[in-house]
Amino acid sequence: MHVDSEAITDIRYDEARAKLFVRFHDGDEYVYVGVPGEVCRSFIDADSKGQFFAFEIRDQYPYNKLEG
Secondary structure (H helix, E strand, O other), X not given: XXXXXXXXXXXXXXXXXXXXXXXXXXXXXXXEEOOOHHHHHHHHHOOOHHHHHHHHHOOOOOXXXXXX
């Protein structure tokens, strides 16, 4: 889903696999593994997606950069 953020353009979540996909304005996309659904919902609802990402997701879950 497209989101209104200065840093992030899209957030997708695969609930069955607990994978969160985050695409940034620079085009880079990452997948974060083991992210609970409640964290994803809070991320989507956050007033500042960038701030939520920085404190609650980045460096909290294993991730891989996706090649486009």
